[in-house]
Amino acid sequence: MTTTHPSVTQGLARWASDLQSTGIPAAIRARAKTSLIDTIGVSIAGSQTRVGRIARAVGLQAGSHGWSTLFSSAAHVSEQTAAFVNSVSAHALDFDDNCYAGVVHGSAVIVPAALAMGQKVNATGGELITAFVAGSECEYAIGAASRNVLYEQGWWTTGVLGPIGSCVAASHLLKLDPEKITSALGLAITGAGGTKACFGTDGKALMAGRAAEAGVVCALLAAQGARGPVDAIESTNGFVKLFNEGVFDPAAIDRLGSHWFSQEPGVDIKRIPVCLSSHAAVDAVMHLVATHRIRLDEIESIVCDVPPMVSRNLVYTHPETVQESQFSMQYAMAVSLKFGTLTLEHLDQKLLKNNELASLMARVHMRTGPLWDDAKLRQSAPEGAEVQLRLSSGKVFQLFRATARGSVGSPLSSQEIGDKFIACAAPAIGNGPAETLLSRLRTLDGDVFVRDLFESETPT
Incomplete structure (x- = not known):
């Protein structure tokens, strides 16, 4: 035509x-x-x-x-x-x-x-x-x-x-x-x-x-x-x-x-290796726990009020595989709270059977409330979250995050990008080759030939 x-x-x-x-x-x-x-x-x-x-x-x-x-x-x-x-x-x-x-x-x-x-x-x-x-x-x-x-x-x-x-x-x-x-x-x-x-x-x-x-x-x-x-x-x-x-x-x-x-x-750029839909909520709950020095055994419940996109993406409340765990708000929250972070090492089938993690996951709930009826808010915070953390004492803490660390408004530093690269590459190719490759990539915008980038990158 x-x-x-x-x-x-x-x-x-x-x-x-x-x-x-x-x-x-x-x-x-x-x-x-x-x-x-x-x-x-x-x-x-x-x-x-x-x-x-x-x-x-x-x-x-x-x-x-x-x-x-x-x-x-x-x-x-x-x-x-x-x-x-x-x-x-x-x-x-x-x-x-x-x-x-x-x-x-x-x-x-x-x-x-x-x-x-x-x-x-x-x-x-x-x-x-x-x-x-x-x-x-x-x-x-x-x-x-x-x-x-x-x-x-x-x-x-x-x-x-x-x-x-x-x-x-x-x-x-x-x-x-x-x-x-x-x-x-x-x-x-x-x-x-x-x-x-x-x-x-x-x-x-x-x-x-x-x-x-x-x-x-x-x-x-x-x-x-x-x-x-x-x-x-x-x-x-x-x-x-x-x-x-x-x-x-x-x-x-x-x-x-x-x-x-x-x-x-x-x-x-992602800070943790799970679906981005969970990141803002994880950042919010970790901030609350650190700010108020909350112990895990004090937590009665965590309610994540999230936009529809997040609810549709994070469909696994009781993940049975590593891949399902990456689309689970419960898993992202529980691992981050127990270990202080979520890394590639935590994408482990064995952790899905961990009793302490299971207990934490059971206290995490997700909903989409009237807050998200606002179209402008859904546009500005498509994967945002309002997190309410309730303690067994009755105290309640609440925090809203529109975006996660690593987003355009809160970017990871060059050091953090480099650290993430080494954490990803070194286990596969060795620390030395990973450092060499990172150095080459940092000077990529020039006359270096792409064929030469990986000449020393070999598996360990």
């Missing part, structure tokens, strides 16, 4: 094709580098998980060879295989970042795709960052234009929107012209999908991997001359109608380059 005016995908393609490093503000490039560092760290950790190992085994069975690195492995494979496997690893622990422009896990999909393609074409770190920004901003622009309708309907936005970001990043590194990027996007969008039924299962990480792989494959297909629909967004049978109930705000697309979605609403 030929359109009279440029379609949405044509607009994205032209903007992405024209984007140069000099057109990206230094603050945005710095944010991009932080996302790259954080995502590579959690990917290396995730490569050691059961689902990460499954994805790697399947990827290696494909027998394809290339320039692209599999994290925590000496193997080099094709760019599409690396994008799939490393993206699964990036999301395996649910420790990767999040953006409310679409409510997507952007980096877990875009970073592996961009890295894999960057290694194929022997890109520099500076080129990698530019491609990552192009992919992120295009994906977040579509997410913002969707006004979160598809997320509220039960679509898993990372699966639906992720191929857009990975496709644009891969296309930018291949230096495709606007016409070919438009075709690549058309192929990526018409083949996208994913539902939130995957939460608490291997499907969530595996679908992230498929989104990364799809973007890379569609870029490669378009580079060879494959054509996709120009109007994949606005077609009668396209994204807006079928995924988003006809809702779409084209102004979000028009703002590309003058507004940076990675800055506003921004990208949230």
